[in-house]
Amino acid sequence: MILLRQTLLLLWKDLLIELRRRDSLLTMFFFGTLLLFVFHFAFDLPPDKIAELAPALLWLAFLFTGTLGLAQLFQAERDHHCLDALLLAPLDRGALFLAKTGFNFILMFVVELVVIPLFWILFNLSGWNLLPRLFLVTLLGTVGFCVLGTITAAITLRARARELLLPLVMFPLMIPVILATIRCMESIMRTGDLAEAMGWLRLLIGFDVIFLTLGVLLFDSVIES
Amino acid sequence: MRLIVKQLAKAYGYLWALRHLDLELAPGEFIALLGPNGAGKTTLLKLLAGLSTPSAGTIELDGQSLCANSAALRGQIGLLAPADHLYDQLTVIENLQFFTALYGKAPQERALVTILEEVGLAARAGEYVANLSAGLKCRLSIAKWRLLDPGLLLLDEPYGVLDGSGIDLLEAFLRRQCANGHIVIMASHHVARAVQLCSRVLLLHQGRLTFNEAKQSPWPSFDRAFGEFLPRGGL
Numbered sequence: 513m514i515l516l517r518q519t520l521l522l523l524w525k526d527l528l529i530e531l532r533r534r535d536s537l538l539t540m541f542f543f544g545t546l547l548l549f550v551f552h553f554a555f556d557l558p559p560d561k562i563a564e565l566a567p568a569l570l571w572l573a574f575l576f577t578g579t580l581g582l583a584q585l586f587q588a589e590r591d592h593h594c595l596d597a598l599l600l601a602p603l604d605r606g607a608l609f610l611a612k613t614g615f616n617f618i619l620m621f622v623v624e625l626v627v628i629p630l631f632w633i634l635f636n637l638s639g640w641n642l643l644p645r646l647f648l649v650t651l652l653g654t655v656g657f658c659v660l661g662t663i664t665a666a667i668t669l670r671a672r673a674r675e676l677l678l679p680l681v682m683f684p685l686m687i688p689v690i691l692a693t694i695r696c697m698e699s700i701m702r703t704g705d706l707a708e709a710m711g712w713l714r715l716l717i718g719f720d721v722i723f724l725t726l727g728v729l730l731f732d733s734v735i736e737s
Numbered sequence: 738m739r740l741i742v743k744q745l746a747k748a749y750g751y752l753w754a755l756r757h758l759d760l761e762l763a764p765g766e767f768i769a770l771l772g773p774n775g776a777g778k779t780t781l782l783k784l785l786a787g788l789s790t791p792s793a794g795t796i797e798l799d800g801q802s803l804c805a806n807s808a809a810l811r812g813q814i815g816l817l818a819p820a821d822h823l824y825d826q827l828t829v830i831e832n833l834q835f836f837t838a839l840y841g842k843a844p845q846e847r848a849l850v851t852i853l854e855e856v857g858l859a860a861r862a863g864e865y866v867a868n869l870s871a872g873l874k875c876r877l878s879i880a881k882w883r884l885l886d887p888g889l890l891l892l893d894e895p896y897g898v899l900d901g902s903g904i905d906l907l908e909a910f911l912r913r914q915c916a917n918g919h920i921v922i923m924a925s926h927h928v929a930r931a932v933q934l935c936s937r938v939l940l941l942h943q944g945r946l947t948f949n950e951a952k953q954s955p956w957p958s959f960d961r962a963f964g965e966f967l968p969r970g971g972l
Contacts, residue, residue, distance in 0.1 A: 514841075521838050529826040532865075588824060596788055597822035601839045602812030736790070 515604050522598075522611030527618070529588050536584045537619055544577040544627045552634045562637060567697035570631055571653070571690055574624065578654075579682070581619050582661040583675050585612055595669070599735065609662060609731035613724075616658040624650055645700050652716050653693030659723045660685055666734045692716040738764055738799055738813065738888035738920055740785075745794035747780050754780040755944045758794070762937075764918040767911065769931035771924075771963070772941035778924035781941065782891045785922065786816045798889065812840055815887030819875040819898045825867035829858055829877055832866055833884060840885050848884075856880045856906060871898040879910055890914055892923040896930060908934060928963065 530536060551569050589595035598608060628647065632640065664682040668674040692712040699709035706713055742760040746753065755777040762768065770778050783789040785796060787803055787810070796803040798810050816822070823832050833849050853859040856876040866874060875898050882890060895907055911921050911934060925931040932938060932952070940948035940962055948962040 518839070521835070525824070525827070525835055528831070529824065532826045588826065591825055592823060593818065593821045594824055596816070596818075597836070598839075599788055600786055600811060600814065600816055600822075601836070602808060602841070603839060604808070 515607050518603055518607035519610040522608060523614050526615040536581045540577040540581050540619060540623050543580055544573050544623050547573040547576060548631055548634055557635055563698050563701040567694045571694055573627060577623055578620055578657055579679050581616055582665045583678060585616055585665045586669050605732040605735055606728035609727045613658045613662045616662060617654060620654045642700055646697055649693060649696040652720060653689055655720045656689035659727055663727055663734060689719050740889060740920055741797040743795045746792050747784060748792045753944050758946050762920050765915050766920050766937055767915045767935045768922040769935035769938045770922055771928055776941040777944040778941055779893055782893050782924055786814055786891055787811055813888040815882045815885060815890045817878050817882050817892045817895060819895050820871040823866045823874055823877060828863050828865055830862040833881060836881050837884050844884055852880045852883055872900055872903055875899055876903055879907055883910055889920045894925055896925060896927045
């Protein structure tokens, strides 16, 4: 209960600051949209390749926009040593992890809400009825991305070249979650359901649960180091 | 609150910032932590705040190890860093609400307004902290720690940004903390002011505790030990 209360308090603070600064959300939104237009002009997707290429292109856009958000994730704490103020407080560090993950998830979700339908329009794709299922899988992938992203953002927090280091550390670790999400989306776009990709879906859910639990338990050591 | 430090040491790579420090402080003590630049004052404050892990030694607060029980004890420790530890994009009152809630306290709006009146910030309660000067931010930090009322309050160079009335405000707060049985440790280069307020003086030099005495008057040992660090004209 205390963990939940502290998480909500930290999340409220992050959302309020983002609402006032609008740095991360606007940057992510414009960058995501820009990437879609670049893809639109660069690729001419043949109908038989759409199911293979569309999920990969979408996730490429999410990866880059998400990394921009992660680079700014602890910005408010870097200013005026506010991280020290949080570490000094009688706070469960797991709450800090959950709040930062939740905050990043909300930003990514808002961006995805715009980017996925825009992708459909730009590439003139049919099958709008598949979107709810695609969103569901995308959200599972986004949870994995945010969980692992928050841990790596905390690991690289005090590094000098953290903006360069973050993707270098994060992307290799992110391969299972990206691969599983893309395979699940591909299955939905090809067959309309997840029957072909149940193994990948289980991997994705397992990844989310394991790293979310590890994050709550180990964030204390991660943030202190 | 009783603080016991045994054989405390901190190394950064090959450099020993603090070596073999032993200390025992009783409730209500006011410590002036003095020493030249690079003596290890800030390192000691960070170790006592639990923001840094010692390379060796132990810190005990009321018989509990700070390293082993840091989560439980953190609520008892305050670190007043002038113009720091406040969120720029939150308003003055939102900062107070956020930090008090973080410490599991929920003061009423009236209590927050009263404390802001006392530190001279009532008229700016709705302003973003980013718009405040360093001195006003320090006043807000004073208000924050008055509300949180820590058993061990650490201060790192608090005088630099405060004006005359701000200093009076800070010193009144520190005296009240000690009167309530709390421990105050203040690192400062304002030797005269710090010595006037304190009950005990610690001198750090090259990471070692070279002087540890309760205040006396007259105090020849203090004059001898501090001669080289005192500003011209002494006290």
